[in-house]
Amino acid sequence: MIFELWKQIKRKEISPIYLLYGTESFLINETKQLLADTALDKEDMEFNLSNFDLADTPIEVALEDAETLPFMGEKKLLFLHNPHFLTAEKTKEKVEHNLSRLEAYLKEPAPYSIVVFVAPYEKLDERKKITKELKKKAAIFEAKKLTEPDLKKWIHARADYNGVTFDPDALELLLALAGTNLFMLTSEIDKMALYVGQGHVIDSRTVEDLVARSLEQNIFTLVDKIVNRRMEDALRIYYDLLKLNEEPIKILAVITNQIRLIYQVKELANRGYGQKQIASHLKVHPFRVKLAAGQAQKFRDEELINIIKQLADADYKMKTGAMNKELLIELILLKLNPN
Structure with a gap:
């Protein structure tokens, strides 16, 4: 869906109304940029590109702008952010929206304006009349985590x-x-x-x-070295993290999260869940589940349970100052090596 929409925009097959919704902000921003670059000339952007926050601006104000002829150029582009009236969430609205005005506009949109609703919500309220009407008239893009x-x-x-x-x-x-x-x-x-x-x-x-490694990715690689019995490489990564001034308590927390994910993936797989189901259940990206599933094969269930207990004990000792933090993690890493 995302690639088809982008192809249409690049071919300049522009809809008068768009609905971009979802929580993957990068994809929404990229689609907005593509619309701006395709629909407007650079010299027209200052006059014909408008942004409205519907959290504090009535919809009718934005629509008045949409119905006003472009100052220069052939098209106007309007981004209407936070259309909360499309969701079921309860909030204290700062403004009241004349939705009948919006319904009328949807029936006859201005031919020279492109109106883009930007709704950063995971779900829309499909029961609402205005949501149904908008989805009938708009080109729709759901910005969700990519498979x-x-x-x-x-x-x-x-x-x-x-x-x-x-x-x-x-x-x-x-x-x-x-x-x-x-x-x-x-x-x-x-x-x-x-x-x-x-x-x-x-x-x-x-x-x-x-490629720069995030702490999480360094920890993933560290754990991967351990499960493949390459302790020297694992310790080298750990020492490099210390040289980068990463806090031992933070390193321990990320190691714990990775081991816990491996255990959860293994447990759910044992119950017959597929990787897509596991990703949905744990609310993590499917690629992370795929990687964790590969690592899970190197551990027995009881080993993972024991490691999680050791990590919890290490966390307690670290926070109570019972042992040197750097040495404590080093000992834990040596214990993680599967038999």
Whole structure:
């Protein structure tokens, strides 16, 4: 859906009304930028691009602007943020909206205006008349977490935008190291594209050399080294984190979260859940579940339970000052090595 909408916009098949909703803010912002770049000339943006926050501006004010002819150029673009009247959430509204005015506009939108409703909500209230009417008339984009196949499509699209391509192994390594945050992935892809140059291929070596690891991804790699019995590499990562002034208590917390995720994935898989179901149940990205499932195969259930107990004990000792923090984690890491 996301790629089809973007293709339509790039072909300048522009709808007079859009509804962008969901909690993946990067995708919403990227769609907004694409609309602005495609629908308006640069010199027209100052006069014909408007933003309204419907949390404190009545809808009729925004629609009056939409019905006013462009000052210069052929089109106007209006972003209407926070249309809370589309949700079931109860809030203390600062303003009252004349929704009958909106219903009338939806029946006959101004031909020279593009009105974009930006609703950063996980769900809309499908029972409401105004929601039904808007969904009938608008081009709709739901900005939700990308599935693994769509995430890979998006990475290829971003690489293509920069004039480069990805080696398949390099793409997998990028996800393992940088995670699934689209803001971070964009930064890393753009950086690597600049490094290799247009027309070239980003390979695993480039990813290994250039991609910045988050603490969470460093911990994932650390745990992965442990389960593959490469303790020397695991300890090296730990010492590097200390050199980067990462707090031992924070390192311990992230290790605990990763081990807990591995246990939860293993337990749910044992109950017959598929990886998509597990991701939905735990509210984590499917790619993280896939990686954790691979690690879970290296542990027995009782080993994971024992490790979680040891981590809880280490957390207590660390917070009570019963033992040197750096040494405490080092000992824990040595104990994590599966038999």
